[in-house]
Amino acid sequence: MTHYQQVLRIATTGKSLSRFTNKVQSVVTESGVKTGLCTLFLRHTSASLLIQENADPDVLRDLENFFSKLVPEWENYIHSTEGPDDMPAHIRTALTSTSEQIPIANGRLMLGTWQGIYLWEHRQHGHTREVVVHILGD
Amino acid sequence: MTHYQQVLRIATTGKSLSRFTNKVQSVVTESGVKTGLCTLFLRHTSASLLIQENADPDVLRDLENFFSKLVPEWENYIHSTEGPDDMPAHIRTALTSTSEQIPIANGRLMLGTWQGIYLWEHRQHGHTREVVVHILGD
Amino acid sequence: MTHYQQVLRIATTGKSLSRFTNKVQSVVTESGVKTGLCTLFLRHTSASLLIQENADPDVLRDLENFFSKLVPEWENYIHSTEGPDDMPAHIRTALTSTSEQIPIANGRLMLGTWQGIYLWEHRQHGHTREVVVHILGD
Numbered sequence: 500m501t502h503y504q505q506v507l508r509i510a511t512t513g514k515s516l517s518r519f520t521n522k523v524q525s526v527v528t529e530s531g532v533k534t535g536l537c538t539l540f541l542r543h544t545s546a547s548l549l550i551q552e553n554a555d556p557d558v559l560r561d562l563e564n565f566f567s568k569l570v571p572e573w574e575n576y577i578h579s580t581e582g583p584d585d586m587p588a589h590i591r592t593a594l595t596s597t598s599e600q601i602p603i604a605n606g607r608l609m610l611g612t613w614q615g616i617y618l619w620e621h622r623q624h625g626h627t628r629e630v631v632v633h634i635l636g637d
Numbered sequence: 638m639t640h641y642q643q644v645l646r647i648a649t650t651g652k653s654l655s656r657f658t659n660k661v662q663s664v665v666t667e668s669g670v671k672t673g674l675c676t677l678f679l680r681h682t683s684a685s686l687l688i689q690e691n692a693d694p695d696v697l698r699d700l701e702n703f704f705s706k707l708v709p710e711w712e713n714y715i716h717s718t719e720g721p722d723d724m725p726a727h728i729r730t731a732l733t734s735t736s737e738q739i740p741i742a743n744g745r746l747m748l749g750t751w752q753g754i755y756l757w758e759h760r761q762h763g764h765t766r767e768v769v770v771h772i773l774g775d
Numbered sequence: 776m777t778h779y780q781q782v783l784r785i786a787t788t789g790k791s792l793s794r795f796t797n798k799v800q801s802v803v804t805e806s807g808v809k810t811g812l813c814t815l816f817l818r819h820t821s822a823s824l825l826i827q828e829n830a831d832p833d834v835l836r837d838l839e840n841f842f843s844k845l846v847p848e849w850e851n852y853i854h855s856t857e858g859p860d861d862m863p864a865h866i867r868t869a870l871t872s873t874s875e876q877i878p879i880a881n882g883r884l885m886l887g888t889w890q891g892i893y894l895w896e897h898r899q900h901g902h903t904r905e906v907v908v909h910i911l912g913d
Binding site for chain 1: 712716
Binding site: 542544574576577 | 776810811812825826827828831837840842871872875878880885886889890912913
């Protein structure tokens with residue numbers, strides 16, 4: 500059984516969801532692992548990993564709208580020195596995921612037909628975000 | 638160290654929580670693994686995995702009530718062609734979990750006394766849902 | 776490739792976030808694993824694991840305030856025999872995480888600069904909470 504680790508750097512353009520399923524599958528393919536486990540870990544506290552519908556982009560707009568309303572920027576947060584979008588970004592991160600695991604079979608991620616892997620940027624401005632991809636298997 | 642993978646198919650009856658702890662423990666037992674890690678991965682974007690209290694069924698009713706209020710079906714979602722319960726199901730999935738990991742010791746899932754493993758159906762109608770169980774250990 | 780398992784017992788003082796990053800890193804160091812995966816699993820349904828900002832404690836106060844408002848104690852929950860804070864604790868657990876995975880490189884958790892590992896107590900009174908740390912690697 501072997502390990503294979505790679506850090507993906509993903510550029511975001513402010514509050515939005517970026518699909519990077521293909522990049523993760525490429526790491527799986529490079530690793531040569533046929534049966535195993537793919538772990539994703541996001542190294543930030545103001546963005547999230549999300550596994551969501553990969554077909555209709557309206558789903559992504561509704562998700563963003565819902566979270567923007569659920570965690571408003573105009574609240575009186577104590578932590579506000581980094582801008583009105585900073586504390587909401589931390590809260591949105593707490594409500595979603597920082598790590599995900601996807602089993603691998605026959606060298607492919609075992610995602611469902613409609614599942615895509617997304618990086619969800621919660622800040623107003625774009626950032627370069629690091630996702631550790633850790634492959635374990637044989 | 639060995640891998641063992643199995644896909645469980647779980648029939649749901651619409652919005653509700655179905656406990657399947659015993660089915661997961663059966664896969665662990667079948668695998669013969671004594672010390673290791675059990676990964677669960679749900680292959681859908683309108684249902685969730687949840688580890689929750691296994692004793693009082695009222696907890697499950699309160700959970701369902703809370704999420705139904707938090708993510709109402711009568712909102713003006715952009716994505717609405719698949720029915721009023723579809724977009725809320727995607728949002729509920731984003732707020733909960735698609736993958737879970739449970740360590741194994743002495744051939745048993747290391748769940749706490751009050752923890753059960755649930756599949757949470759977020760759609761109004763029943764579906765057959767696939768959960769990948771991936772066991773790794775020796 | 777080897778496994779290493781240890782159960783951490785963490786005392787809480789009621790609703791609040793306790794950082795225990797150093798305790799997890801100590802287990803990683805003890806295990807001798809240089810490249811691998813660290814899995815954390817919380818054995819409770821009224822507390823959560825959270826990976827969050829490790830710098831400004833105001834972030835933790837805002838997080839607690841937000842969740843206290845989002846999941847109020849004065850709602851008419853069906854499950855209420857264990858006190859007004861019990862059902863909200865279960866809901867807060869459903870909205871956050873019970874398991875987390877952090878890759879290991881060069882014998883160190885691959886956390887981002889600003890990431891800390893927290894145990895989030897959701898009950899009014901203090902408890903001793905068990906977190907299973909499972910290290911896998913070589």
